[in-house]
Amino acid sequence: MLIILAWRNLWRNKKRSLITISSVLFAVFLAIMFDSMERGSYERMIDSMVKYSTGYIQIQDVLYEEEPSIDNSLLFDQDIEALLAKHADRIDYYVPRIQNFALAATESQTRGSYVMGIDPEFESKLNDLRDDLIEGEFLTSNDQDIMLADGLAGILGVSVGDSIVLLGQGFQGSTAAGLYRIKGIVELKMPEMSNSTIYMSLPAAQWFYMANDRLTSLIVMPRNPRHTSQLASDLRAGIDKEWYAVLTWEQMLKDLLALMKFDLAGSMVMMGILYIVIAFGLFGTILTMMIERQREFGMLISLGMKRSRLAAVVFMESIFISLSGIIAGIMLSIPIVLYFYYNPIPLSGEMAETIAEYGFEAVLPFSATPALFVKQARIVLVLAFVVGLYPIKKVFQLDIMKVKR
Amino acid sequence: MKTLLKISWRNIWRNPKRSLVMIFAIIIGLWAGIFVSSLMFGLLQARFETSIEQQFSHIQIHHPEFIKDRQLKYGIAQWESLSRELASDPMVKAFSGRTMANGMLATATLTRGVNIIGVDPESEALTIRLDGNIIEGTYFEEGGRNPILVGRALAEKTKLQERSRLVLTFQNLDGELISASFRVAGIFQTANNMLDEMNVYVLQSDLNGYVGQEMVINEIALLANDTDRLNEIRDTYLASYPGLTIRTWAELSPELSYIQELGQTMLLVILIIILFALAFGLVNTMLMSVYERIPELGMLMAVGMNRRRIFGMIMFETAFLTFLGAFGGMILGVISNMITGRTGLDLAVVGGESLKDFGYPTIVYPNLGPEFYIMLTGLVIIMVFITAIFPAVKALRLKPAEAVRKE
Amino acid sequence: MQTSFLRFVLFLSATFFFFFDAMAQDPREIIRRVEDNMRGDASYTEMTMTTVRPRFTREVSMKSWSLGEDYALILVTAPARDQGTAFLKRGREIWNFVPSIDRTVKMPPSMMAQSWMGSDFSNDDLVRGNSTVDDYTHRLLRSETMNGHDCWVLELKPKPDTPVVYDKVIYWVSKQYYLPVKVENYDEFGDLASTINFREIKRMGGRDFPTVMEVIPVTRGEQRTILTTTKADFGIKLTQGFFTLQNLTNIR
Numbered sequence A: 001m002l003i004i005l006a007w008r009n010l011w012r013n014k015k016r017s018l019i020t021i022s023s024v025l026f027a028v029f030l031a032i033m034f035d036s037m038e039r040g041s042y043e044r045m046i047d048s049m050v051k052y053s054t055g056y057i058q059i060q061d062v063l064y065e066e067e068p069s070i071d072n073s074l075l076f077d078q079d080i081e082a083l084l085a086k087h088a089d090r091i092d093y094y095v096p097r098i099q100n101f102a103l104a105a106t107e108s109q110t111r112g113s114y115v116m117g118i119d120p121e122f123e124s125k126l127n128d129l130r131d132d133l134i135e136g137e138f139l140t141s142n143d144q145d146i147m148l149a150d151g152l153a154g155i156l157g158v159s160v161g162d163s164i165v166l167l168g169q170g171f172q173g174s175t176a177a178g179l180y181r182i183k184g185i186v187e188l189k190m191p192e193m194s195n196s197t198i199y200m201s202l203p204a205a206q207w208f209y210m211a212n213d214r215l216t217s218l219i220v221m222p223r224n225p226r227h228t229s230q231l232a233s234d235l236r237a238g239i240d241k242e243w244y245a246v247l248t249w250e251q252m253l254k255d256l257l258a259l260m261k262f263d264l265a266g267s268m269v270m271m272g273i274l275y276i277v278i279a280f281g282l283f284g285t286i287l288t289m290m291i292e293r294q295r296e297f298g299m300l301i302s303l304g305m306k307r308s309r310l311a312a313v314v315f316m317e318s319i320f321i322s323l324s325g326i327i328a329g330i331m332l333s334i335p336i337v338l339y340f341y342y343n344p345i346p347l348s349g350e351m352a353e354t355i356a357e358y359g360f361e362a363v364l365p366f367s368a369t370p371a372l373f374v375k376q377a378r379i380v381l382v383l384a385f386v387v388g389l390y391p392i393k394k395v396f397q398l399d400i401m402k403v404k405r
Numbered sequence B: 001m002k003t004l005l006k007i008s009w010r011n012i013w014r015n016p017k018r019s020l021v022m023i024f025a026i027i028i029g030l031w032a033g034i035f036v037s038s039l040m041f042g043l044l045q046a047r048f049e050t051s052i053e054q055q056f057s058h059i060q061i062h063h064p065e066f067i068k069d070r071q072l073k074y075g076i077a078q079w080e081s082l083s084r085e086l087a088s089d090p091m092v093k094a095f096s097g098r099t100m101a102n103g104m105l106a107t108a109t110l111t112r113g114v115n116i117i118g119v120d121p122e123s124e125a126l127t128i129r130l131d132g133n134i135i136e137g138t139y140f141e142e143g144g145r146n147p148i149l150v151g152r153a154l155a156e157k158t159k160l161q162e163r164s165r166l167v168l169t170f171q172n173l174d175g176e177l178i179s180a181s182f183r184v185a186g187i188f189q190t191a192n193n194m195l196d197e198m199n200v201y202v203l204q205s206d207l208n209g210y211v212g213q214e215m216v217i218n219e220i221a222l223l224a225n226d227t228d229r230l231n232e233i234r235d236t237y238l239a240s241y242p243g244l245t246i247r248t249w250a251e252l253s254p255e256l257s258y259i260q261e262l263g264q265t266m267l268l269v270i271l272i273i274i275l276f277a278l279a280f281g282l283v284n285t286m287l288m289s290v291y292e293r294i295p296e297l298g299m300l301m302a303v304g305m306n307r308r309r310i311f312g313m314i315m316f317e318t319a320f321l322t323f324l325g326a327f328g329g330m331i332l333g334v335i336s337n338m339i340t341g342r343t344g345l346d347l348a349v350v351g352g353e354s355l356k357d358f359g360y361p362t363i364v365y366p367n368l369g370p371e372f373y374i375m376l377t378g379l380v381i382i383m384v385f386i387t388a389i390f391p392a393v394k395a396l397r398l399k400p401a402e403a404v405r406k407e
Numbered sequence C: 001m002q003t004s005f006l007r008f009v010l011f012l013s014a015t016f017f018f019f020f021d022a023m024a025q026d027p028r029e030i031i032r033r034v035e036d037n038m039r040g041d042a043s044y045t046e047m048t049m050t051t052v053r054p055r056f057t058r059e060v061s062m063k064s065w066s067l068g069e070d071y072a073l074i075l076v077t078a079p080a081r082d083q084g085t086a087f088l089k090r091g092r093e094i095w096n097f098v099p100s101i102d103r104t105v106k107m108p109p110s111m112m113a114q115s116w117m118g119s120d121f122s123n124d125d126l127v128r129g130n131s132t133v134d135d136y137t138h139r140l141l142r143s144e145t146m147n148g149h150d151c152w153v154l155e156l157k158p159k160p161d162t163p164v165v166y167d168k169v170i171y172w173v174s175k176q177y178y179l180p181v182k183v184e185n186y187d188e189f190g191d192l193a194s195t196i197n198f199r200e201i202k203r204m205g206g207r208d209f210p211t212v213m214e215v216i217p218v219t220r221g222e223q224r225t226i227l228t229t230t231k232a233d234f235g236i237k238l239t240q241g242f243f244t245l246q247n248l249t250n251i252r
Helices: A002-012 A014-054 A078-086 A120-126 A150-156 A202-208 A225-237 A254-292 A294-303 A307-342 A349-357 A370-397 B002-014 B016-056 B064-068 B079-088 B121-128 B152-158 B193-198 B204-211 B227-240 B254-292 B294-303 B307-343 B353-358 B370-396 B400-405 C008-012 C027-038 C123-127 C245-250
Strands: A057-061 A091-105 A110-118 A133-136 A146-149 A163-169 A175-186 A197-201 A217-222 A244-248 B059-062 B092-106 B111-119 B134-137 B147-151 B165-171 B177-188 B199-203 B219-224 B245-248 C042-052 C057-067 C071-078 C086-090 C093-098 C103-106 C136-146 C149-158 C168-174 C180-186 C192-204 C207-217 C224-233
Touching: A002 A014, A002 A307, A014 A254, A014 A307, A014 A370, A014 B254, A057 A225, A091 A120, A091 A202, A091 C103, A110 A120, A110 A150, A110 A163, A110 A202, A120 A217, A146 A150, A150 A175, A163 C093, A163 C103, A175 A197, A175 A202, A197 A202, A217 A225, A225 A244, A254 A294, A254 A370, A254 B016, A254 B254, A294 A307, A307 A370, B002 B016, B002 B307, B016 B121, B016 B254, B016 B307, B016 B370, B059 B064, B059 B227, B064 B245, B079 B092, B079 B219, B079 B227, B092 B121, B092 B204, B111 B121, B111 B152, B111 B165, B111 B193, B111 B204, B121 B219, B147 B152, B147 B193, B152 B177, B152 B193, B177 B204, B177 C123, B193 B199, B199 B204, B219 B227, B227 B245, B254 B294, B254 B307, B254 B370, B294 B307, B307 B370, C027 C136, C027 C149, C027 C168, C086 C123, C086 C245, C093 C123, C093 C245, C103 C245, C136 C168, C149 C180, C192 C224
Parallel strands: A110 A197, A146 A175, B111 B199, B147 B177
Antiparallel strands: A057 A217, A057 A244, A091 A110, A091 A163, A091 A217, A133 A175, A146 A197, A163 A175, B059 B219, B059 B245, B092 B111, B092 B165, B092 B219, B134 B177, B147 B199, B165 B177, C042 C057, C042 C224, C057 C071, C071 C086, C086 C093, C093 C103, C136 C149, C149 C168, C168 C180, C180 C192, C192 C207, C207 C224
16 A cells, blocks of 8 residues: 555656656666776676686696696596596586796707697687697697797797707606607797697697606686586586696686785775765755655645654665666666777777787776666665655654645 | 846745756756765775885886896896985985896795795885785894795785794796795785785895895886876986886886776766756756746847847856756765765675785875866856756747737 | 706716825815715716606616716617617707617707606706805814715805805815715705705725716605716726717617
């Protein structure tokens, strides 16, 4: 009964209600846009790191994290295969890798380098290495030739068709040595990587390091990234913990995340301010509304309506207004956010060039996680709630006598 | 005109509560916006200054090959003449030549790769203030054989302390391996933990003694007196020494300039958003106020007040409210900046420790460049104008006859 | 962890020992005699190096020719995969010949700290020689029995110029043979960094010397390297001309 009253009251004064609703709408819209932008950059960076570096989940030898050496490589045996098969419904694909230090030598030069043994097929599912090929051909899965990063090729003064010697320490102290022909050159964005990386096919690298069936890391990519922790713990449960460890990207990127958290905290503050501003705006509107209806309220009360009932009605009115505003705000922002999600704002000028140099796309990304919308809605609702308390107080304090104009 | 102003002014105070709420909202919003922007700006500036001060300086000079492959042999052959020129150049505030070798640092427990930087203590102190960053021990002040300065991050990992003994191994100009023992004279800490782990400082004379016959200088860093003329300075020297690579900090660290630009853009965006939100609230309130007074306005119009005057009255009301709020907000902002700007805020308290890893100092001095205040004022004025228009226009469109009868 | 030890190469070229008047108590003198014993002229030895790690144990066999401190040629004879690999040391430079690719590679400085063939010796250990007589100050602490030998116990401290990471070395010298029995290396905090045991003094190729040398770095897990000499010839005639890059590839 009261609800109907409240609802009708709203539409009695259409303009006023609309104005208030639009105030809330605007607030929600702004908050969502802001949050979306913040998260967009955050998500993109994580995405990059995951794609190019850590993957979502990694299976490693239990000692590898502390001491990343070839001796601490994991054995990719039937048990692991069985484990992966068991959870195949949740795993999108996996990427095996073996990485280690080696000396690269030409006739005239010797240089420390980093060998990455990859399976080109699986690796391509993870990132766009194939697109970075600038000369020659890409590795095949059983290739005996190698690919060099452009920086290293330049330093050694070699190119496609040349051969270089690779020398290093293999598994359990054996000597790793081989002469390899360069099949292709890959352009890597980050200078440290470009000056030192060599790509080999997985079998060739395993042979080189005398590490048959061994990997330094096995990246597992879940079908739904949201289920990462769940999948990781399931894998952990099925694995021999004496030999293996299962790590998630959060563990592997701890430091980066810590920094981002701090960054996020900064923007939280920013948003807090936005909310305060919005709250005040909302408050002002409600206040005006109250003042305007003082006579009406005074009349109702003197006619016998209980104050508590009036208060309830008024409260519900403000809830309705807020809800309408929130829903409208969300509905307005969804298409806009989605648009920018698929078409992020391109940056230009020097800024864009710099970003591109580091391998990132020069855009201002937006996030479209549903949680985003829900979170904002909730906050604004709470705000509206708090602001809505004021009219209640007012109703109880109303002095009927003074109100007559 | 004057009466109009007076009437508008009085109108505002007819409903003190509402007006105050509005003004208050603007004050708070603006002040908070200024504060946060200043914080961010201060952070940006701090990062910038620290990077310049402790790492890049304004301009660096190298042998072109040294940039790709940091080997001792790629020295600046023209060091003598160049240093004389730099010393007598009024645009150059300070400069320092460094000998740089890659090597290994060994203690009883660990061996690590390091950048060995041989410096002349005096000129280095003027250029990157290494002496100010010493947290333990001294800055090459004591006598003693082969003193070395190590960064705190490195000292922690290798358990080094003042007076610890360590062995540096590196290649001399002939490609031979040299090992020599050094004693830790001091431990330094800059804002950049990553660099602190990699760089160790020794006396240039000591290093060159091991390295070969003559003195090799691989890097020259300089500070200029006027930061706006860096390109000019660079070009001047490039003309005289075309074989060398001379770069300004912007070229040395594109990411630094990127962050600067990005930061400033973001600040502006934030301020705009906040102002926008405020404006909206203001428009709403004013609209309400107009509606509330429809009968009254109608009366005024019927009685003969011309529309233009009404328009003006509403405009002024809005303007007053906004200006009061904006003024208050800005004053608060300036005051809070003055206070925090002097003492600084320590961000480590709110979890900013990890900032050090990425080159940010943890103590920040909020401030806002003067351009921002000007821009802000401009924005506020625009905002006032825009917000005032709507309600005023609304008032204009009223039909007196209807209005008077409106409830 | 790589450890620095006293004379890896010297060990390869042990020379005559002198019976000596047991009354020589001057620590410097003692050390000098030990060093004389360990320093050599030419020598040829066959050895097995066992690397012990928590997860595995590996054995490598080799033949070694050396001249003084500055020249050495090592040929790996087992296991099969490493057979034919050879190392040449001249002064402070090392070259590595790998037969499978028929290439000789010079060891760059960045590799010097890396372990040699997976053992607890680093490449740097192979080439660096510090004179225990000249580069350290010596003090006689006491006499005691260690590993079945009656020994002098000496404390050696490196002089400021000496590029050695240890702050202190405790040295057990057999009174009978003037050969090292045990060496303990300490860091500046007084913590033990590594221990070297010299065992099984035998007469081989005309000399007495410890045929087993065991290096134990202080780490968490089971980790050490044991060098066992199975054959030695100290009468061999070698000149500098033997230690060439050509021979590096030709040696069998």
